[in-house]
Amino acid sequence: MIKGNGRPVYEGVAIGRIYVLSKDHTIVNTKCADIEKELVRFNEAKDEARRELDALYEKTLREIGEEQAGIIEVQSMFLDDLDFIEGIEDMIKGGSDAAFSVHEIGDAQASAFAALDDEYMKARATDIRDISDRLVRILTGADQGFRMDQPGIVVAEDLTPSETVALDKDKILAFVIRQGSSNSHTAILARVMNIPSLVLTDIDIDQALNGRTMIVDGFAGNYYIDPDDETMAKMLEKKKGAGEYKAELEKYRGLESVTRKGRHISLFANIGSPDDIKYVLDGDAEGIGLLRSEFLYLGRDDFPTEDELFNAYKSVVEAMKGKKVVIRTLDIGADKKVEYFHLAPEENPALGYRGIRICLTQHDIFRTQLRAIYRASAYGKVAIMFPMIISVKEVREIKTFCASVVDELEKEGIKTSPVELGIMIETPAAAIISDLLAKEVDFFSVGTNDLTQYTLAIDRQNEKLDSFYDAHHEAILRSLALIASNAHKEGIWAGICGELGGDLSLTDEFLRMGYDELSVAPSRILELRKKVIESEV
Ligand code: PEP
Ligand code: MG
Numbered sequence: 173m174i175k176g177n178g179r180p181v182y183e184g185v186a187i188g189r190i191y192v193l194s195k196d197h198t199i200v201n202t203k204c205a206d207i208e209k210e211l212v213r214f215n216e217a218k219d220e221a222r223r224e225l226d227a228l229y230e231k232t233l234r235e236i237g238e239e240q241a242g243i244i245e246v247q248s249m250f251l252d253d254l255d256f257i258e259g260i261e262d263m264i265k266g267g268s269d270a271a272f273s274v275h276e277i278g279d280a281q282a283s284a285f286a287a288l289d290d291e292y293m294k295a296r297a298t299d300i301r302d303i304s305d306r307l308v309r310i311l312t313g314a315d316q317g318f319r320m321d322q323p324g325i326v327v328a329e330d331l332t333p334s335e336t337v338a339l340d341k342d343k344i345l346a347f348v349i350r351q352g353s354s355n356s357h358t359a360i361l362a363r364v365m366n367i368p369s370l371v372l373t374d375i376d377i378d379q380a381l382n383g384r385t386m387i388v389d390g391f392a393g394n395y396y397i398d399p400d401d402e403t404m405a406k407m408l409e410k411k412k413g414a415g416e417y418k419a420e421l422e423k424y425r426g427l428e429s430v431t432r433k434g435r436h437i438s439l440f441a442n443i444g445s446p447d448d449i450k451y452v453l454d455g456d457a458e459g460i461g462l463l464r465s466e467f468l469y470l471g472r473d474d475f476p477t478e479d480e481l482f483n484a485y486k487s488v489v490e491a492m493k494g495k496k497v498v499i500r501t502l503d504i505g506a507d508k509k510v511e512y513f514h515l516a517p518e519e520n521p522a523l524g525y526r527g528i529r530i531c532l533t534q535h536d537i538f539r540t541q542l543r544a545i546y547r548a549s550a551y552g553k554v555a556i557m558f559p560m561i562i563s564v565k566e567v568r569e570i571k572t573f574c575a576s577v578v579d580e581l582e583k584e585g586i587k588t589s590p591v592e593l594g595i596m597i598e599t600p601a602a603a604i605i606s607d608l609l610a611k612e613v614d615f616f617s618v619g620t621n622d623l624t625q626y627t628l629a630i631d632r633q634n635e636k637l638d639s640f641y642d643a644h645h646e647a648i649l650r651s652l653a654l655i656a657s658n659a660h661k662e663g664i665w666a667g668i669c670g671e672l673g674g675d676l677s678l679t680d681e682f683l684r685m686g687y688d689e690l691s692v693a694p695s696r697i698l699e700l701r702k703k704v705i706e707s708e709v
Contacts, residue, residue: 174397178348178373179638181359182695185411186325186346186368186388187404190381190397193318193328193335199308201272207265214260214270217310218251224306225251228474243299243514250303256281271311278304286517295516302511320344325386329377333357333508338471341365341447346388348395350375355621355632355641357507360671363693364448370395372635421698424705425456431707435683439700440498440691442669446484449491451694456701459496461617461691462557462669463488465541466502474512475537481544489552496553498617498669498691499545500596501538503527503559507633522631527560532569542577546588555592557617562601567612596669598622603651610662617691618655620670624648643672649681656685667691676703683709 204210225248233241250256256277263273278300286297320326320343328335330351336358347362352371362369368390375395387396387407391414396403430436440461441452445468452460468476468484476484489497504510505526518524531538545556558570574593581588597603598619606616624643625632632641642648652668659666667673667689668682674692679700682690692700 173400173403175394175403176374176397177392177394178370178375179354180390180393181354181369181371182363182367182390182693184366184368184390184414185407186390187407187411188345188386189322189324190327190384190386191318191320191324192377192379192382193326193331194377194379199272199275199312202269203267204264204269207267210264210270211261213311214264214274217270217274217307218257220310221303221306222248222251231474246296247299247303250300256300271308274304274307274311278307291516295514297517298511298514302514325388327375327377327381327386331358333361333467334470334510336361337444337467346370346386346390348373348375348386348388350377351635353633353635353638353641355625355638355671360442360621360693361444363671363674363695364443364451366451366693366695372638421702424698424701427701427705429458429701429704431683431704431709433707433709435707435709437683437687437704438667438689439697439704440496440667440669440689441694441697442691443488443694446487446491448694449488453491455694455697457495457694457697459498459553460488460492461496461498461667461689463497463499464503465499466504466508469502469504469510469513470508472510472512475540478540478544478547481541482547485545485548485554486551489548489554492552494552496555498555498557498594499548500557500559501528501531501541501545504530522625522633528558528566528570529560531558532566535573538573539577542574543581546574546577546581546591547586549589549591550587554589555594555615557594557596557615559596559619560599560622561595561597561609562599564605564608564612567595567609571612594664596622597655598626598670600627600651603627603655606655606658607661610658610664613664615664616655616659616666617689618652618666618668618670618673620648620652620668620672623651623670624672627651643670643675644678648672652682652687653685656687660686665689674700676700679703680707680709683707 225244229241229244232244259277260273264270282297282300285293288294320340323343323345325346326344327348331349344367346367347369349371350373352358354371359371368388370393384397387399429439438458440459441455441457442462443452443460444464504513506522548554578588592614594613594615594617596619597606597616602609620643621632627647628645630637630641656666665688668687669691673690674696
């Protein structure tokens with residue numbers, strides 16, 4: 173038996189077989205025996221890449237707009253770039269196989285572009301990487317996807333949000349990740365999915381672990397590989413206890429979330445996709461307080477169409493049967509990277525081109541998403557909120573933009589319903605001017621994950637800083653009090669949708685501050701309702 177530990181991000185006990193998610197896409201240089209044949213293979217791969225890019229160009233032009241399509245065109249141009257192509261051909265002539273040659277030259281040229289001062293040239297590094305990845309995929313025929321044929325525990329070095337959403341959620345019993353931070357989006361997803369998971373573990377990632385049995389104890393932060401009988405018996409007992417506690421919480425299902433003194437608070441759920449509705453219903457949420465809609469953009473090769481987005485939103489709104497659904501517009505950027513957005517590499521992505529900054533500068537993307545949300549509004553009770561706000565000017569620009577979308581839909585004879593417009597308060601700037609922002613919107617929802625990151629100057633992704641990331645810091649608590657008070661002065665409602673909202677040690681404090689809504693991982697609702705019902709506030 174091997175025993176190890178890590179930082180738990182969700183309680184519970186999971187037992188299952190291990191699936192190692194390896195990201196070792198090392199391309200080996202298998203010397204090619206027939207150079208002429210390898211050159212032909214490379215030329216055929218180029219033709220195939222061109223065909224793929226032409227189709228993607230047409231689709232992007234049709235569905236997104238000229239600006240984005242232009243980026244695809246730039247990638248196609250690299251297929252004719254002499255430095256790139258001749259560099260690869262020279263390597264093949266020297267006896268290297270085509271995939272390895274593409275990978276090496278692509279890597280060298282991308283690094284050279286990334287080192288340039290000019291921002292435009294810097295951004296070309298991503299294009300080169302994209303085009304060489306495409307060529308390597310065509311040449312190797314490799315589907316580097318990860319599959320689970322039965323439920324199991326995913327063991328990985330690290331998991332980005334894009335990789336996480338691409339996994340088959342129904343089969344994941346737990347994550348055990350060597351790196352990761354407890355504030356990362358992967359940890360947040362684990363909480364939405366109710367799976368006991370560990371980050372920052374001491375596990376040695378090794379393919380030989382595949383298929384072996386593992387126990388994850390999300391209470392103590394331990395994992396056991398090939399557990400002995402005694403450990404298995406102890407953990408089965410613990411799992412049973414967790415099940416009994418969960419069953420006990422069932423008596424809070426369907427009750428009103430009201431304190432002993434009669435103070436009511438709405439308990440909503442945070443989700444990332446329509447698939448998560450099952451957790452919302454199972455958790456007995458009174459609404460959805462944060463639909464992280466950027467997850468609809470992750471784990472795919474190009475932009476979702478307006479109809480795809482509309483269908484996703486509509487399914488969530490209909491499933492909630494008239495209960496409120498707060499849809500956050502896409503918060504791409506920082507750790508949530510999407511290749512087809514072609515975002516240039518940044519020194520400080522968390523302080524960079526992300527969230528509303530993308531929407532306010534790439535109107536086609538914003539319009540498509542807003543049209544889809546407004547169309548879905550006809551099927552239930554929808555509210556929209558905008559991430560990463562820092563100024564009144566942004567909010568006014570957003571409101572004008574939304575009004576133009578509603579107008580456009582009306583002219584097309586498409587039905588919409590009234591929609592509340594709110595903002596996330598997740599930057600210190602927004603917290604400090606929350607008195608001014610409150611005059612502009614229908615509600616506030618505090619994103620304590622980012623508010624903590626930006627207020628304390630602590631990168632929430634950096635696992636080395638986990639012990640410094642203190643969401644209970646007095647600066648955060650004072651900001652929270654200020655935000656609720658400024659909201660109420662203007663007669664609007666205020667909620668918390670960051671992870672702190674589910675922290676039971678602060679529930680009384682949030683009630684005293686006057687918060688109207690807490691939006692948390694669906695599995696936290698019943699426990700939180702118990703806390704509210706027992707509260708003296
Ligand atoms: C937050 O920042 O608290 C938040 C809810 O948004 P996200 O975690 O998706 O950045
Ligand atoms: Mg945030």
